[in-house]
Amino acid sequence: MATLSDAYKVIPMTLKHIIPPDFESLKRVPDSHVWPQTDVDLPLQDDDEKPERSIPVIDLMAPNAVELIGHACEDWGAFQLTNHGISTNLIDEVESQARRLFVLPTIEKLKVLRSTDGMTGYGASRMAQSFPKLLWHEGFTIMGSPLHHAQQLWPHDHQVFCDLMENYQKKMKELAHQLLLVMLKWLQVSEEDLKWTFSMAQGSLQLNSYPACPNPKSTIGLAPHTDTMLVTILHQSDPGLQIFNGKSRSWVTVLPVAGALVVNLGNLLQIFSNGKFQSAMHRALVNQYRHRISMAYFYVPPADSMVGPFARFERPVYRTLVLKEYLQIRHEHREDSLSVIRIDDED
Numbered sequence: 001m002a003t004l005s006d007a008y009k010v011i012p013m014t015l016k017h018i019i020p021p022d023f024e025s026l027k028r029v030p031d032s033h034v035w036p037q038t039d040v041d042l043p044l045q046d047d048d049e050k051p052e053r054s055i056p057v058i059d060l061m062a063p064n065a066v067e068l069i070g071h072a073c074e075d076w077g078a079f080q081l082t083n084h085g086i087s088t089n090l091i092d093e094v095e096s097q098a099r100r101l102f103v104l105p106t107i108e109k110l111k112v113l114r115s116t117d118g119m120t121g122y123g124a125s126r127m128a129q130s131f132p133k134l135l136w137h138e139g140f141t142i143m144g145s146p147l148h149h150a151q152q153l154w155p156h157d158h159q160v161f162c163d164l165m166e167n168y169q170k171k172m173k174e175l176a177h178q179l180l181l182v183m184l185k186w187l188q189v190s191e192e193d194l195k196w197t198f199s200m201a202q203g204s205l206q207l208n209s210y211p212a213c214p215n216p217k218s219t220i221g222l223a224p225h226t227d228t229m230l231v232t233i234l235h236q237s238d239p240g241l242q243i244f245n246g247k248s249r250s251w252v253t254v255l256p257v258a259g260a261l262v263v264n265l266g267n268l269l270q271i272f273s274n275g276k277f278q279s280a281m282h283r284a285l286v287n288q289y290r291h292r293i294s295m296a297y298f299y300v301p302p303a304d305s306m307v308g309p310f311a312r313f314e315r316p317v318y319r320t321l322v323l324k325e326y327l328q329i330r331h332e333h334r335e336d337s338l339s340v341i342r343i344d345d346e347d
Contacts, residue, residue, distance in 0.1 A: 013116050017129040020138040022106040023211035033134045033219045054252050055243055057260060059083045060178075069179070070186030073265055073273075077226075077280035078243050080260040081179075081233075086171050088259055091235050091295075094168045097161045098293050101140055102209040104153065112149040114141065119204065121149055127225055130334050136219045136286045140207040142169070165205060169297065173203050176231050176299035179263060187273055189310045194272075196305050203299050210240060210284060210292040221284035221292070227266035228330055229300040234262040236294040244281035251283070267330070267338055268301070271318045274309035279338075303327070319343055 021030070057080040058068045072079035101109070114121035120141045128135050140149075146165050150158035184191060210221040221240060234241070241262065242251040254262060270279045286292070301307070301323060308320025318341050330337040 013126065013129050015116060017134075018114055018116065018123040019110070020106075020124050021134075023136070023138070024106070027214060029136075029213065029215045029218045033136055035133045035218065035220055035223075053245070053248075055079050055254060055262075057082060057257055060085075066182050066185050069182050073183060073186070073269075073277040075278075076243065076245075077265040077270075077278035078254075078282070079263055080254070080257050081263050082257065082260045084175055084261055086175060086261065090164070090168060090171065091261075094164050094295060095235065095237055095293055097164050098140075098207040098209070098295060099291075100161070101153065101207065102138065102211075102291075102293070108153060109138075111152045112140075119143060120146070125222060127223070127334075131223055133219075135222060136210060136213050136216075137221045137284070138209045138211070140209075142205040142207070143203070144169070168295075169203060169205050172205070172233055172297035173201065173299065175261075176203065176233060176297065177201065179231055179233075180299070183269070183273075183277070187276065187310065187312075189312055193310050193312075194301070196301050200302050200305075201299060202302065203297055206296040206298065208284070208294040208296060210286045210294075212289055212291050213286040214288065216286045216288050219286065221286045222282075224281055224283045224335075226279040226281055226335065227264055227298065228268070228327070229266040229298045230268045230272075231299045232264040232266060233297045233299070234264065234294055236262065236292070238287065238290050238292045240285045240287065240292045241294070242283050242285065244283075246278075246281075266298075268307055268323075268326075270338065271307055271326075271341070272310055274313040275317050281335075317343055 055076050055078045056068065056072045058065060058072060059082050061083045062068060069079065109122045112122045114123040120143050122140050125135060125137055125139055142165050145162060147162050150161045154161065181191060213219060224244065236256055239253055239255055241254040243254055245252050264280045264282060265277055267279045269277050303324045305323050306320055307323050307326055309316040309318055318338070321341065326337070326341065329340050333340050
């Protein structure tokens with residue numbers, strides 16, 4: 001079974017796009033991180049608009065949860081989830097360990113720098129190489145046990161970090177699978193239609209750091225993008241995540257709800273659902289005074305699995321291909337990747 005790491009080895013990054021700057025030492029935003037205002041200062045939803053104009057907040061245990069989640073996937077491609085079974089204590093402890101990592105001196109964090117063809121370790125977002133300007137962001141990616149890297153950061157005090165990250169990934173994988181079953185039920189397809197089982201699914205945990213920024217209006221934490229994989233489950237410590245509302249053509253701030261997790265749909269679910277579900281266009285802003293932390297869990301099928309609309313859809317709008325082939329298309333075409341595999345009516 002091909003892994004996600006195997007797939008990304010053929011899509012290497014340059015060191016320029018992996019190594020973040022020493023944000024603590026920066027008194028101004030360097031030119032390398034200054035974005036054109038057309039990319040940063042896009043319209044925001046009016047502050048006085050009603051809260052229901054933001055993404056839905058859904059109780060997973062609600063009697064009509066399937067319907068609520070189904071509509072949210074169709075209308076927004078994102079929602080906030082409560083009563084999800086992940087303890088607040090665990091989330092808080094993982095966030096605390098993430099902060100413990102990111103407050104280390106840059107010279108220490110660079111000990112676990114991600115390799116140019118690697119998936120795990122410290123560094124900038126993989127999407128950084130797709131843009132002409134750099135991002136006000138640093139991250140740490142984990143797949144399975146982080147023991148190898150944690151031992152280098154804390155030779156005598158790494159076990160708590162490892163145990164928490166492994167437990168969090170286990171809980172997130174279970175929740176992601178539960179959510180996927182709910183979504184499949186709404187689409188009227190069975191788990192067997194995926195051709196791969198829960199035991200074969202993979203996941204990665206991305207710890208994100210958005211340091212306080214001297215001029216947040218001139219740069220961006222994560223540029224507008226959709227996620228590649230099936231489902232992303234996100235915890236954010238402070239406001240900063242924004243979802244694009246296609247109807248109003250504006251950005252909507254996702255305010256943290258106590259105990260809630262944000263669920264974003266990725267491109268693969270848009271493909272599997274034949275366009276019935278939408279992957280959520282989103283971005284992350286930075287703050288002048290607060291160091292924002294988020295944790296994103298990505299749920300993915302095996303890299304050699306087939307990706308295409310479910311068989312129940314008689315007129316597929318996307319062609320079927322191997323996941324690692326789509327990852328290459330995604331790398332080359334970014335937000336146009338779905339258009340590349342779209343089947344035109346005349347085909």
